[in-house]
Amino acid sequence: xxxxxxxxxxxxxxxxxxxxxxxxxxxxxxxxxxxxxxxxxxxxxxxxxxxxxxxxxxxxxxxxxxxxxxxxxxxxxxxxxxxxxxxxxxxxxxxxxxxxxxxxxxxxxxxxxxxxxxxxxxxxxxxxxxxxxxxxxxxxxxxxxxxxxxxxxxxxxxxxxxxxxxxxxxxxxxxxxxxxxxxxxxxxxxxxxxxxxxxxxxxxxxxxxxxxxxxxxxxxxxxxxxxxxxxxxxxxxxxxxxxxxxx
Amino acid sequence: xxxxxxxxxxxxxxxxxxxxxxxxxxxxxxxxxxxxxxxxxxxxxxxxxxxxxxxxxxxxxxxxxxxxxxxxxxxxxxxxxxxxxxxxxxxxxxxxxxxxxxxxxxxxxxxxxxxxxxxxxxxxxxxxx
Numbered sequence: 001x002x003x004x005x006x007x008x009x010x011x012x013x014x015x016x017x018x019x020x021x022x023x024x025x026x027x028x029x030x031x032x033x034x035x036x037x038x039x040x041x042x043x044x045x046x047x048x049x050x051x052x053x054x055x056x057x058x059x060x061x062x063x064x065x066x067x068x069x070x071x072x073x074x075x076x077x078x079x080x081x082x083x084x085x086x087x088x089x090x091x092x093x094x095x096x097x098x099x100x101x102x103x104x105x106x107x108x109x110x111x112x113x114x115x116x117x118x119x120x121x122x123x124x125x126x127x128x129x130x131x132x133x134x135x136x137x138x139x140x141x142x143x144x145x146x147x148x149x150x151x152x153x154x155x156x157x158x159x160x161x162x163x164x165x166x167x168x169x170x171x172x173x174x175x176x177x178x179x180x181x182x183x184x185x186x187x188x189x190x191x192x193x194x195x196x197x198x199x200x201x202x203x204x205x206x207x208x209x210x211x212x213x214x215x216x217x218x219x220x221x222x223x224x225x226x227x228x229x230x231x232x233x234x235x236x237x238x239x240x241x242x243x244x245x246x247x
Numbered sequence: 248x249x250x251x252x253x254x255x256x257x258x259x260x261x262x263x264x265x266x267x268x269x270x271x272x273x274x275x276x277x278x279x280x281x282x283x284x285x286x287x288x289x290x291x292x293x294x295x296x297x298x299x300x301x302x303x304x305x306x307x308x309x310x311x312x313x314x315x316x317x318x319x320x321x322x323x324x325x326x327x328x329x330x331x332x333x334x335x336x337x338x339x340x341x342x343x344x345x346x347x348x349x350x351x352x353x354x355x356x357x358x359x360x361x362x363x364x365x366x367x368x369x370x371x372x373x374x375x376x
Contacts, residue, residue, distance in 0.1 A: 160289075195269075198351075198353070205337040207337075209338070
């Protein structure tokens with residue numbers, strides 16, 4: 001089984017290198033690092049260096065599968081729009097990217113992201129809110145436009161006591177809607193340092209405690225990331241909706 | 248006077264978890280035990296944690312003095328009741344801070360005996376192709 005950590009927060013060359021090496025050690029088959037618009041171009045350059053370094057050095061001793069040739073490092077773009085109009089503008093003037101993520105939290109932005117077919121992931125719709133940020137309307141839209149809703153482990157790790165309990169209840173709400181409306185649900189670490197990374201089996205154990213079953217969790221950390229990547233590849237070859245270039 | 252040991256049929260089944268801890272500060276074995284209990288109590292509550300029957304069997308301090316990052320590194324074996332290993336694992340992975348310093352807790356694996364756990368996860372034999 002190949003597991004992906006689909007949201008690492010990219011910072012700089014050294015920090016990203018450490019994160020990627022740790023993810024490799026913990027048994028992930030791929031990671032995706034997300035950058036803001038201003039850092040994205042620079043990040044693309046140094047990610048190539050990291051890829052080359054990981055392939056050159058023999059890290060395979062630590063890797064559970066023993067094979068690192070398949071290890072995927074994907075760069076993604078993270079948008080933090082102020083309002084839905086700003087989101088549309090930013091998407092129009094977007095640099096070429098594999099994956100597009102929108103930081104949620106504001107209800108209008110959550111809705112605009114769920115309604116936009118170009119958005120791959122709506123990250124943390126519950127961020128700085130007193131509810132999950134998703135309702136039945138947004139859930140239907142997310143399913144229609146194939147927008148994944150991300151829940152981040154980092155929110156659990158950085159909180160404690162009542163705040164952690166509230167975040168868990170938001171997770172429960174999102175999971176309930178996911179079961180009813182079948183929108184893609186993504187589980188990721190949202191790690192900014194190697195202290196935030198957990199092994200895939202730990203993630204499965206934790207989300208089992210939150211009443212998800214093993215199949216749902218495996219879909220969220222293994223099958224869904226692969227399908228997002230496939231969609232992104234297809235999108236590159238698409239000229240207009242329904243017409244694509246066959247290589 | 249010591250209680251007579253229960254016959255094997257009446258004893259609770261056990262599972263063993265191999266774990267590793269990385270921390271930015273020095274840790275002692277007692278602190279490790281406190282952290283494990285605290286994590287389980289906070290996440291599952293007193294009633295549920297009472298069913299886990301947690302016991303730290305072995306621990307190894309692997310901190311290297313030459314380590315430039317000054318990371319404290321521990322490995323250990325934690326005993327719990329059979330059927331609750333996933334709950335213990337889930338609670339332990341939520342450990343992030345101890346004394347306001349960063350800490351990370353990885354479960355390396357689960358086994359039914361200590362010897363197989365050590366063989367598989369603590370001192371794994373490298374595979375020869």
